[in-house]
Amino acid sequence: MTDQIAEETATTTQKVVEVINPANLLKNEIDQMAHIYQIVIDFFTNYSFQIVGAIIIFIIGYILAGKVAAMLLRVCERHNLDVTLSRFIANSSRMILVLMIAIIALGKLGISVTPFIAAIGAVSLGAGLALQGLLSNYAAGFNIIITRPFVVGDTIVVKNVTGVVKEVLLAHTIIYDEDNVRITIPNKHIVGEILQNSLHDSLLELNVGIAYSEDPIEVIALLDKVIATTGVVSKTREPQIGIDEFADSAINISIRLWTPTVNLYTAKFTAYKAIYLALDEANIQIPFPQRDVHMIQTETKA
CATH class of the missing domain: 1.10.287.1260 (Helix Hairpins)
Incomplete structure (x- = not known):
């Protein structure tokens, strides 16, 4: 063993x-x-x-x-x-x-x-x-491409964001503002929302007040000529100039003009400068707010 x-x-x-x-x-x-x-x-x-x-x-x-x-x-x-x-x-x-x-x-x-x-x-x-959120962006992008509510080069306002459309992709849309800031908007925030499309231009609203002693009709004619020579007005739309309000101290003249979006603030500063120089040269008074205060005295009884 x-x-x-x-x-x-x-x-x-x-x-x-x-x-x-x-x-x-x-x-x-x-x-x-x-x-x-x-x-x-x-x-x-x-x-x-x-x-x-x-x-x-x-x-x-x-x-x-x-x-x-x-x-x-x-x-x-x-x-x-x-x-x-x-x-x-x-x-x-x-x-x-x-x-x-x-x-x-x-x-x-x-x-x-x-x-x-x-x-x-x-x-x-x-x-x-x-990935429901991502797929909803793609579905919205497909809808934008088919229906074309805007195209490349248009100026859109959506979700309080304004810019010129540079590229439309399936997932998002890329726009640039005047400061050349790249803004990416998911397409699901565009479809179904209130969308403003002003094509290539943006609306620029200006206001100036003149004294009640001035003739507003003559001032409107003067401003019409001045705005036309600034070179900031879009060639596709004529500016609108008229009396906006009879205020307490001035007659307010409103100016509505369309200008390319990429030069929005440049156009605003240029237009205001030209307006001021034209009014100053024509000796048209731009008043400041005034108040008339009347003192009422009452006799007191013994």
């Missing part, structure tokens, strides 16, 4: 030594690498033509999609279509063509796209629930 136990112990010890022998470990790793290498060689041997064909199809299709998108963009520009809508059509067509070419290339490799489509659908459902 003792001899049998000793024999089993020796056999086990020999096996353990063989397992932990570095030569055996190296041999096992070499065998595994050789097996992997053989699998790779067999794969490329059997599918090399399919892989090359799929790559060629995808490259040719990608180049073709870019050329089709560029051609559509030129056609839209030739027909004076809005630049935002033109870019959207071109980019969408290229995306659809690349997706179709990718499906064809996968089919060339013998890969079925049905499971991928099902997986994409499931992922899209979960992503849609998690």
Whole structure:
């Protein structure tokens, strides 16, 4: 019995030594690498033509999609279509063509796209629930591109923010104010809100008061000539000048003019300077607020 136990112990010890022998470990790793290498060689041997064909199809299709998108963009520009809508059509067509070419290339490799489509659908459902805000921006951006309430170059006012539209994307709209500050507005804050679009110009309202001793009709004619020579008035709209109010100390003259948005404050300062110089040269008085105070004395009875 003792001899049998000793024999089993020796056999086990020999096996353990063989397992932990570095030569055996190296041999096992070499065998595994050789097996992997053989699998790779067999794969490329059997599918090399399919892989090359799929790559060629995808490259040719990608180049073709870019050329089709560029051609559509030129056609839209030739027909004076809005630049935002033109870019959207071109980019969408290229995306659809690349997706179709990718499906064809996968089919060339013998890969079925049905499971991928099902997986994409499931992922899209979960992503849609998690990213409702982002998706609402994309939906609003698509609505803006289709309905075109404004285009690049228009001046819009939304959410108390004013600026010139520089770019309309699916997720957001980029505008710049007169100080060249880039303002990014999520599209969901544009669709469904009160939107003011004054095209390329903005309304500039000015006021000046004259004394009651002056003739307001003559002053209005004078200001009409002065404003026309400042060079700040838009060429598409005529300015409006008239009596705005008969105030306590002055007759207030109101001036409403349209000027390019990018020079709004410059136009305001230029117009006020020209108005002051013209009134001063014509000796037209600009009054300051005045009050007449009458003191009433009453006799007191003894």
